[in-house]
Amino acid sequence: MTNMEKYRNAFVKGLELPLEEVKSGLTYQGIENWDSVGHMGLIAELEEAFDIMFETEDIIDFSSFEKGIEILKKYDIAVEG
Amino acid sequence: MEKRKELFGQSPYGLSSQEKREYYRQIMQELTRKHDRGCAPYHNLLRNIGFDPAISHEVEEYPFLPVRLFKEYELLSVPREDIIKTMTSSGTTGQRVSKIFLDKETAVNQSAALVRIAMDMLGGKRFPMMIIDSKSVIKDRKMFSARGAGILGFAMLGRDTVYALDENMNLDLEGVEAFLQRHQGENILLFGFTFMIWEHFYKILRDSGKKLDLSQAVLLHGGGFKKLAQEAVDNETYKEKLNEVCGIQRVCNYYGMVEQTGSIFMECECGRLHASNYSDIILRNPRDFSVCREGETGLIQLLSVLPDSYPGHSILSEDLGELIGEDDCPCGRKGKTFRILGRIQNAEVRGCSDTYEKR
Numbered sequence: 001m002t003n004m005e006k007y008r009n010a011f012v013k014g015l016e017l018p019l020e021e022v023k024s025g026l027t028y029q030g031i032e033n034w035d036s037v038g039h040m041g042l043i044a045e046l047e048e049a050f051d052i053m054f055e056t057e058d059i060i061d062f063s064s065f066e067k068g069i070e071i072l073k074k075y076d077i078a079v080e081g
Numbered sequence: 082m083e084k085r086k087e088l089f090g091q092s093p094y095g096l097s098s099q100e101k102r103e104y105y106r107q108i109m110q111e112l113t114r115k116h117d118r119g120c121a122p123y124h125n126l127l128r129n130i131g132f133d134p135a136i137s138h139e140v141e142e143y144p145f146l147p148v149r150l151f152k153e154y155e156l157l158s159v160p161r162e163d164i165i166k167t168m169t170s171s172g173t174t175g176q177r178v179s180k181i182f183l184d185k186e187t188a189v190n191q192s193a194a195l196v197r198i199a200m201d202m203l204g205g206k207r208f209p210m211m212i213i214d215s216k217s218v219i220k221d222r223k224m225f226s227a228r229g230a231g232i233l234g235f236a237m238l239g240r241d242t243v244y245a246l247d248e249n250m251n252l253d254l255e256g257v258e259a260f261l262q263r264h265q266g267e268n269i270l271l272f273g274f275t276f277m278i279w280e281h282f283y284k285i286l287r288d289s290g291k292k293l294d295l296s297q298a299v300l301l302h303g304g305g306f307k308k309l310a311q312e313a314v315d316n317e318t319y320k321e322k323l324n325e326v327c328g329i330q331r332v333c334n335y336y337g338m339v340e341q342t343g344s345i346f347m348e349c350e351c352g353r354l355h356a357s358n359y360s361d362i363i364l365r366n367p368r369d370f371s372v373c374r375e376g377e378t379g380l381i382q383l384l385s386v387l388p389d390s391y392p393g394h395s396i397l398s399e400d401l402g403e404l405i406g407e408d409d410c411p412c413g414r415k416g417k418t419f420r421i422l423g424r425i426q427n428a429e430v431r432g433c434s435d436t437y438e439k440r
Contacts, residue, residue, distance in 0.1 A: 029165055029185040036192060036233040037222055040242070047240075056205050059237050060193050 004081040006049045007069070014042030026065040050077050084108050085386050089190075093197045093357040094414035098407050101416070105140045105361060108386050109394065113143055116392035119158030123392040141363055141372050145382045145395040148340055151179040159184050159390045168225045170339040181339055184390035191343030191387055194359040195234040201357075201414070202333065202347050203238065203299060209264040210239025211257065213273030213282045215246040227339035228274055231303065234343065235272045245273075245282065252285045261293065268297050274304035275334070278323075279314065286326040295327040303335040303345065307424060316352075336400075336421060340393045341385040346419075351411050353418035360385045362417055364402060367425055378403050378422060399425050 001009075011022040015033040028034055034042070043059055046052075046068070052075045054062075062068050069079045084107045096104065113134040116123045123146075127134060132144055150156065157164065163184040170179040183191070212232055219229045236242055243260050247253050261269075273282070278300070286293065300323070306315060314322070320332045336354050337345035344360035356362055363372060364379030373379035381402040388394045405418040 029188050032165075032222075035166070035222055036188075036236070037219060040233075040236050053207065053240065056196060056200055056207055056238060060196050063189070 002081060003050075003077060003079045007046070007072070007079045010042060010045035010049050011065070014038065014045035016041075022065070024065050028063045030064075046072075050075065052077070082108075082111060082389075084111065088358050088386060089193065089197075091358060093194075093201050093359065094355065094416055096358050097415055098417075101358065101361065102140060104358075105384065105386075106137065109140055109143045109384065110134065110137055112386070112388070112394040115389065116158045116394070120156055120392050122154055122156060123158070140361075140384070143384075143395050145397040146392060147397045148179065148338065148399065151181065151340055151391075151393070152177040155180055155182070156393075157182040157391050164390065166223060166225060168227065168230050168339055168342060170227050179339060181342070181393065182391050187387060187389045187391075190389070192234055192237060194343040194357075194387055195345060196237050198345060198347055198357050198359070199235065199238055199301065202349070203270070207238060207240045208268050208270035208299075209260070210236070210242045210270045210272065211245050211260055212236070212239075212242060213245045213271060213278045215248050215250055216244045217248040227304075227342075228277075230339065230342050231274070232272070235301065239270055239272075246277075250277075250281050252281060254285075254289075254291065257293065261295075266297070268299070269295065271295070271298050271300040271329075273300075273302055275302045275306060275319070276304060276308045278302055279309055279319070283323055283326060287322075293327040295329040298327075298329055299331045299333060300329055301333050301335065301347075303337055305336075305421075310423070316348075338383065338396070338398060340396050341383055341388065343387050344385040349410060349412040349414060349418075353405050353410055353412075354420060355410065355414055355418055356416040358416070359387060362402065362404075362419060364404060364419075365397070367401075370397075373404075375404070380425060381419075381421075401425055 008019065008022045011017055012019050015038045017033055026034065028039060043054060047054060058071050062071055072079055084104055088104055117127055117134045127144065130144060164182045165185055166183040166188055168181040168183065214232060219232055243256060245253060245257050316334055323329050323332055334348045335345045341360065346354045346356055348354050361384045363382040365382055366373055367380045378401055381398045381400045383398060384395050401422045402419050403422055405420060407417045408415045410418050
């Protein structure tokens with residue numbers, strides 16, 4: 001699985017979204033499923049998929065699909081494609 | 082809201098009283114104007130008392146809404162379709178609940194403020210977290226009780242988060258022990274509501290004679306001691322008794338209201354409640370609402386920079402408090418420090434932990 005596939009998968013499982021809805025433009029609190037409950041589910045899925053642990057500050061900053069990719073770079077994970 | 086953005090860039094307890102006054106003069110005016118434009122009942126109220134939000138005022142001069150108004154009216158300052166969450170207070174039968182309407186910006190700012198405040202007290206690391214409540218509290222995702230909002234806000238600070246109580250509010254001792262086993266030797270974060278912890282955690286442990294080792298844990302709790310007053314349990318007793326059953330050293334209370342979720346007042350290592358950059362308090366004489374003189378006990382007015390979608394930036398609680406100092410706490414954090422002395426007599430009975438009624 002590519003990192004992008006893993007990344008999108010985490011959204012599918014964490015936010016309980018169909019794969020085709022996981023794409024650029026998604027924002028925190030922008031859709032019903034990505035509320036604070038969904039957010040912590042997403043964080044947990046990403047941490048498991050990439051075997052990392054986010055810092056608290058990054059959890060607050062994780063405000064969109066794109067922003068998440070940027071944050072993951074800090075953890076040496078390149079999500080491309 | 083440029084001024085408020087600037088505030089978010091600062092450490093949450095870094096402003097001196099003078100700097101804070103400058104910020105609040107501007108932010109209170111911006112918020113009052115915003116709610117004046119967006120919320121018709123609020124606009125009428127300002128007009129009736131002859132308050133002109135176009136003119137700059139001192140912080141103390143801005144009007145405050147009694148918290149009970151949020152029960153009697155649905156107050157919102159943005160179009161209804163922008164509301165993504167509704168939070169409620171006291172859900173007990175026969176009582177009206179406060180309804181607080183959140184748009185995206187307010188919800189995002191609330192969680193950011195809460196996490197920044199708590200991180201200042203705990204450090205930036207995320208700890209294994211145990212929530213002393215039942216997961217069923219957050220089942221409905223569009224309507225939250227004060228309890229649910231608290232749980233979700235603080236959950237951002239944790240990892241491997243578990244809930245200590247099942248849906249019938251019974252302590253899952255096996256689950257708790259397994260969690261502690263997994264995280265032996267680590268610092269652990271516990272979170273819950275003051276009364277819930279007492280009733281469903283402390284008492285169960287006390288009666289079972291079971292000793293848990295939580296000497297490495299920090300407990301954050303809020304919601305108030307009102308329900309514990311009958312058992313003569315105050316903050317000090319609470320800490321002592323919890324220490325007896327689980328060896329916990331650090332128990333940290335916070336004060337906050339569902340009307341101003343996010344900008345909570347946390348107890349520091351020195352045992353004082355602190356106002357952060359995101360909020361402030363003003364004590365008022367309960368008879369004429371004038372600002373209290375130094376050393377006087379008064380009703381607590383709460384200011385918060387967070388409410389965008391409802392006019393809750395300046396509210397009057399039914400709690401009595403006493404100022405301890407300003408910018409002078411030995412812990413090094415700036416801002417006002419205070420303690421809560423209870424509730425004003427004859428006030429309608431309510432508090433965060435009233436969202437739960439003992440069966």
